[in-house]
Amino acid sequence: MSKNPWRRFAGKAGSGLIAAAAMLGIAGIGASKAEDTFKIGVVTFLSGGAAESFGVPAWNGGKLLIDMLNKGGVLPAPYDKKGFGGMMIDAIPVDEAGGATKQVQEFRNLVQREKVDTVLGYVSSGDCLAIPPVADELKAFTILYDCGTPRVFEEGSYEYVFRTAAHAAMDNISLAKYMKSRGIKVETFAGINQDYAWGQDSWADFVASMSNLSPDAKAGTALFPKIFAGQYGTEISALIRERADVVHSSLWGGDLQAFVLQAGPRGLFERSQVAFAAGDHVIPQLGNKMPDGTIIGARGMNGLAAKAHATELTNILWEAYEKEYGTFPVQAPFRMWQGILGLKSAVEKAMEANGGKKPSDEELAAAMKGLEWEAPSGKIQMVLGDGHQAIQPNAIGTTKWDTATNKMTLIDIEYYAAECVNPPNGIKAVDWIKAGFPGAKCD
Amino acid sequence: MELLAYILVDGLIYGAWLFIVSVGLTLVFGVLNILNLAHGSLYAIGAYAAASAVGAYFALGGDAFPLGSYVAMIGGAAIVALVLGPLLERGLLRHFYDRDHVIIVLVTYGVFLILEDVMKLIWGVTPLFVSEPYSLLGNVELGPLYYVAYDFLVIAVAILVGLVVWFTLNRTRRGKVVLAVIHDREMSQTMGVNVDRVFMVSFVAGVFLAALGGALTAPMISVSPGIGVNVIIIAFAVVIIGGLGSIEGAAIGAVFVGIARAASVHLLPEAELFIIYLVMAGVLVFRPEGLFQKTQARKI
Amino acid sequence: MSFARSVPVACVLALAVLVAIGLMLPEWAMFLTTMAFAKGMVALGIVCLMRAGLVSFGQGLYFCIGAYVSGLMANWTGITDIFLLSALGIVAAAIVAAVFGPLLATYRGIFFAMLTLSLSMILYGFLSKLSVLGGTDGLNVMAPTFLGYAPEGRALGLALYVFTCTIVVVAGGLIRVFFDSEHGLIALAIRDNELRVEYLGASVRNEIAISYVMAAILGSLGGVIAGLAIGHVDPEFSYWTTSGEFVFVAILSGYVSIGAVFISSVVLEVVRSFSNLYFPNTWQLSLGIFLLVVILLLPNGLGSLLSRLKRKKRSS
Structure with missing residues (x-):
């Protein structure tokens, strides 16, 4: 081999050229924007720990709804029109696993290479924080459909980015309200939440809400196991030893299932009233292993609480989902549905305004701002973040196993209006809680 | 005092x-000199296999004798070891023994990526539940705290595993052959030891221990995608604290970390x-190669 | 042609070619290449260590330090100039590496790999805990400026790309000179047999510490570029799987050719990006198989393939 470095560099430059040429060739594959189809990039977890509880059920629900819309006339008005304003919907699923760095890259690829009309996605809060600046930079209309952190529109403002689900503050505000209105004894309460932003924020919101609504209640031990820890023996001992009246938890997915399986036999549920802020999605898997009398939220009026309040729209989707997948839909598909239906409403509103052409990103953003629409999870209103962040009604219930049908049911469900558990525009959720919920409209 | 007792019990x-989840890692490293990044995936596959086996056992009328589900669990782990062990060792790792250490680590990283998706292809993403074996033995009351008897079964199995591995290595002829290979691979080969076979048997044993860890955990958790990823890091920490390749080290390291975590x-x-990283950093500062690592002679 | 003169000439030529390519690339490919080059910088650091027979499984540590230092500086002090941020990244990494380098230089093989890994994981745990820095969700970073020039949209992408190429070429050139210098050759000798090197009178520990600091600086520069390009930094930068990827690129390229490092990095990014899109459910599987095939077929990395091709051309 030559010792002359120039030759090596020449070699490098040459092969670089080949690589670049190959990439240019690949670039040609990227589809162009067709007028009669509306292309969505759907980004959600298809692998890893959040796939089973959020990503896959959401995408299952999404597929189902998109097929229905493409067929046309299956759903009641205003969703009876075919596709999005007559355009066929073409959805490309992308795996969200791999962290925010990778997602920013994939987002660019979706927008610039695959030329999707909209990206709809993101369960992880980290991804939801990383994507919006890029979306604005590329002027790409983007919907965040699932993630919970309030930081997205409280710390920033974006023109092309919308979140069609309420942020997480309402989950814990509603829980605290439920404790009070149901007269549950709370002299002390403890918490077990995962050690990352979601768990830390949930606990902070719950503590703040409790200190406002039930100032006598004392916050005790706050445990923060690592996410995906799976082993909770030690934590359960600490909770039992603590004997708090209420145990609060925002655990989800496999962690929540493992916690229930391990805490059940050890009698935690008999000693303390346990409340799961986002717990509805493990009911289909756990069945009667979820103890009776557990307080459960669903991050919105989703799942069993939505069924108890069902409209025609809810029933059609519910039955189709049960038939297709053999289990009832929990919160994840509900949030996917409200995202897709919101997108449909925005596209059709924009087409009304521009004379029936396929809307541009700017037209879509204008149409989505401040939009209201009906979803299986109730009325969704884009109110916060100057019309970019949704609020939605919430529901909390208590589990009761129905021995006659061998199904888990929710009893004592309380419904909360969107304006009752979400802050008004312009005030941060944390400040709103601390100030004692000024301007809340509860009926 | 009471608190101390809880910390001790929880920690143990x-x-x-x-x-249990880390001893296989240290065994494979000791004998084959491979740091197996796919160890966590093997743990996860063990959990899936055990869940399937227990599910099948009850479906085939195992209700009459529920204790048999423990046999099914171990059987599931054994099947994983007997299928994947030879496949990975003979089919893949063997081709890299003469290559750099780090290349083999990278190969196991590739295996980790592949197995993560293979699990999804075989078992899907719907979680499996087999909590029957967990509640089968009832509860143990310890003061005001309940423990599930199964927790103590795990302690018993851990002690048994430790003793069997230690006894096999130190008190049997075959074990001494393995020790000879650990000490000097080339020299043992010239003395007529079938190193290939020692490698394969040790690797299969390592896979079995990983799968056993998963199998024992399966009844306590929902077996779903991604459960293996975290186990790798925890197992690494334990093994590094104890000293790579040392069985006693893994035992001490595990108890050390367990109690430190319970106290925390x-x-x-x-x-x-x-806490786990703090313990690790602390140990490494004072005992750079772990608690039980012997200093190795440098060869010219 | 002498070394001193030919390297600058080659650098200028390489830069011209890269920029010309950049002007032709669609935006997504330009971004992909920028990211690949940023990660390639980290991998180049690992290659430095590999020449001395060591592999760091924790270069995510410096990747993360670079990204956080530049991100926090930009957010807290309003300094957005990319040259200044890069300089700060270099200084931070050099300080940290100067502390750990001499300590790590006594370790070899898997112990070196695992110690570096645990250092990066400690940073990961630390950052995850600090809610001031955004905890696990990380924080967004402002777009960089270039000596007062504040581009937007495609111009920003292009400016970043050109900056990255410049850094890559300059660093590549300097490292080439280093590799062929006395120190660089001693490193290779350590790889073969370190006792002999010591008997010859050179300090193995010093050589390794020097390589380690260089690797840290390269890693930090990669982190600065990646953080600014993505516009978001999070503790994941320091996670062990991130570091694993860098090692993969380094192994894929081998320790002979510098150009091969960056080409491998681009290849990996392209493979990952397309497998993620076309096999959303089995992209890890395809990536794993790709990895195994490469290790199996190219025992000495992509660099060996390039030099083999060259040799063939000459003999025919």
């Missing part, structure tokens, strides 16, 4: 579990995320 239960949860819950 967790430590026992840690030992009961006394200072804020530090839980840190």
Whole structure:
């Protein structure tokens, strides 16, 4: 081999050229924007720990709804029109696993290479924080459909980015309200939440809400196991030893299932009233292993609480989902549905305004701002973040196993209006809680 | 005093579990000199296999004799070891023994990526539940605290595993052959030891221990995608604390980490995320190659 | 042609070619290449260590330090100039590496790999805990400026790309000179047999510490570029799987050719990006198989393939 470095560099430059040429060739594959189809990039977890509880059920629900819309006339008005304003919907699923760095890259690829009309996605809060600046930079209309952190529109403002689900503050505000209105004894309460932003924020919101609504209640031990820890023996001992009246938890997915399986036999549920802020999605898997009398939220009026309040729209989707997948839909598909239906409403509103052409990103953003629409999870209103962040009604219930049908049911469900558990525009959720919920409209 | 007892019991239960999931890693490293990044995936596959086996056992009328489900669990782990062990060792790793250490680590990283998706292809993403074996033995009351008897079964299994591995290595002829290979691979080969076979048997044993860890955990958790990823890091930490390749080290390391973690949860819950790394850093500062690593002779 | 003169000439030529390519690339490919080059910088650091027979499984540590230092500086002090941020990244990494380098230089093989890994994981745990820095969700970073020039949209992408190429070429050139210098050759000798090197009178520990600091600086520069390009930094930068990827690129390229490092990095990014899109459910599987095939077929990395091709051309 030559010792002359120039030759090596020449070699490098040459092969670089080949690589670049190959990439240019690949670039040609990227589809162009067709007028009669509306292309969505759907980004959600298809692998890893959040796939089973959020990503896959959401995408299952999404597929189902998109097929229905493409067929046309299956759903009641205003969703009876075919596709999005007559355009066929073409959805490309992308795996969200791999962290925010990778997602920013994939987002660019979706927008610039695959030329999707909209990206709809993101369960992880980290991804939801990383994507919006890029979306604005590329002027790409983007919907965040699932993630919970309030930081997205409280710390920033974006023109092309919308979140069609309420942020997480309402989950814990509603829980605290439920404790009070149901007269549950709370002299002390403890918490077990995962050690990352979601768990830390949930606990902070719950503590703040409790200190406002039930100032006598004392916050005790706050445990923060690592996410995906799976082993909770030690934590359960600490909770039992603590004997708090209420145990609060925002655990989800496999962690929540493992916690229930391990805490059940050890009698935690008999000693303390346990409340799961986002717990509805493990009911289909756990069945009667979820103890009776557990307080459960669903991050919105989703799942069993939505069924108890069902409209025609809810029933059609519910039955189709049960038939297709053999289990009832929990919160994840509900949030996917409200995202897709919101997108449909925005596209059709924009087409009304521009004379029936396929809307541009700017037209879509204008149409989505401040939009209201009906979803299986109730009325969704884009109110916060100057019309970019949704609020939605919430529901909390208590589990009761129905021995006659061998199904888990929710009893004592309380419904909360969107304006009752979400802050008004312009005030941060944390400040709103601390100030004692000024301007809340509860009926 | 009472608190101390809880910390001890909780720490021992967790430590026992840690030992089972990490002893296979240290065994494989000791004998084959391979740091197996796919160890966590093998743990996860063991959990899936055990869940399937227990499910099948009850479906085939195992209700009459529920204790048999423990046999089914271990059987599931054994099948994983007997299928995947030879496949990975003979089919893949063998081709890299003469290559750099790090290349083999990278190969196992590739295996980890592949197995993560293969699990999804075989079992899907719907979680499996087999909690029957967990509640089968009832509860143990310890003061005001309930423990599930199964937790103590895990301690018993950990002790048994430790003793069997130690006894096999130190008190049997075959074990001494393995020790000879650990000490000097080339020299043992010239003395007529079938190193290939020692490697394969040891690797299969390592896979079995990983799968056994998963199998024992399966009844306590929902077996779903991604459960293996975290186990790798925890197992690494234990093995590094104990000294790579040392069985006694893994045992001490596991108990050490278990008790440190239990103390942190009961006394200072804020530090839980840190504690394992703190212990690791602390040990490494004073004993750079782990608690039980012997200094190795440098060869010219 | 002498070394001193030919390297600058080659650098200028390489830069011209890269920029010309950049002007032709669609935006997504330009971004992909920028990211690949940023990660390639980290991998180049690992290659430095590999020449001395060591592999660091924790270069995510410096990747993360670079990203956080530049991100926090930009957010807290309003300094957005990319040259200044890069300089700060270099300084931070050099300080940290100067502390750990001499300590790590006594370790070899898997112990070196695992110690570096645990250092990066400690940073990961630390950052995850600090809610001031955004905790696990990380924080967004402002777009960089270039000596007062504040581009937007495609111009920003292009400016970043050109900056990255410049850094890559300059660093590549300097490292080439280093590799062929006395120190660089001693490193290779350590790889073969370190006792002999010591008997010849050179300090193995010093050589390794020097390589380690260089690797840290390269890693930090990669982190600065990646953080600014993505516009978001999070503790994941320091996670062990991130470091694993860098090692993969380094192994894929081998330790002979510098150009091969960056080409491998681009290849990996392209493979990952397309497998993620076309096999959303089995992209890890395809990536794993790709990895195994490469290790199996190219025992000495992509660099060996390039030099083999060259040799063939000459003999025919």
